[in-house]
Amino acid sequence: SQQGEEDPQALSIQEGENATMNCSYKTSINNLQWYRQNSGRGLVHLILIRSNEREKHSGRLRVTLDTSKKSSSLLITASRAADTASYFCATDSGNTPLVFGKGTRLSVIA
Amino acid sequence: ETGVTQSPTHLIKTRGQQVTLRCSSQSGHNTVSWYQQALGQGPQFIFQYYREEENGRGNFPPRFSGLQFPNYSSELNVNALELDDSALYLCASSTHRAPSYNEQFFGPGTRLTVL
Secondary structure: OOOOEEEOOEEEEEOOOOEEEEEEOOOOOOEEEEEEEOOOOOEEEEEEEEOOOOEEEEOOEEEEEEOOOOEEEEEEOOOOHHHOEEEEEEEEOOOOOOEEOOOEEEEEEO | OOOOEEEOOEEEEOOOOOEEEEEEOOOOOOEEEEEEEOOOOOOEEEEEEEOOEEEEEOOOOOOEEEEEOOOOOEEEEEOOOOHHHOEEEEEEEEOOOOOOOOOOEEOOOEEEEEO
16 A cells, blocks of 8 residues: 555646645655656655654755645756656655655656 | 666566576675665665675565675565556666665666566
């Protein structure tokens, strides 16, 4: 079963625009992570945010976490064609394994 | 690119056959997790190995089995292959085992097609 659900399923933007993806989950979590996957290859870790954190930044990435709403968002600023990929959120809680959502497919058009 | 490697890259098998997939973890990582990713879906956890012992298993039947070796490399074995086993199989290594999670370093995956 998949705990996290990303929204939207697909997103198409112009280069230079910002991209925002959302993740909702069902049960309390310890951590939430965001990963990127290019064309069915391996996933690349972007950011890990802990349940007691509200916001984290890494370069052009900004992640927020709202545990009261059981949701997180990933913002990519000034997007580039190279950001075209699928983005997944993954959550862990207690002794449960890392659970991934179905992902958001981002297309950045040059 | 991470230091995690997987072999083979692609594999075609027929129903009922058996397959072994291999994964070399990143240097210094003692934990390996295996995931199955069907087309258009997110990765689903199969199991995790920590220092050669299974440390958690997802909702997969016993015909999915694994091993971890003293050098922390790992194998995923699938017996009696079914058409639904067609997927991308990913391994990920890390320095923390469940229930403490940190960054997972993924390999490029093995694409398995079952005919």
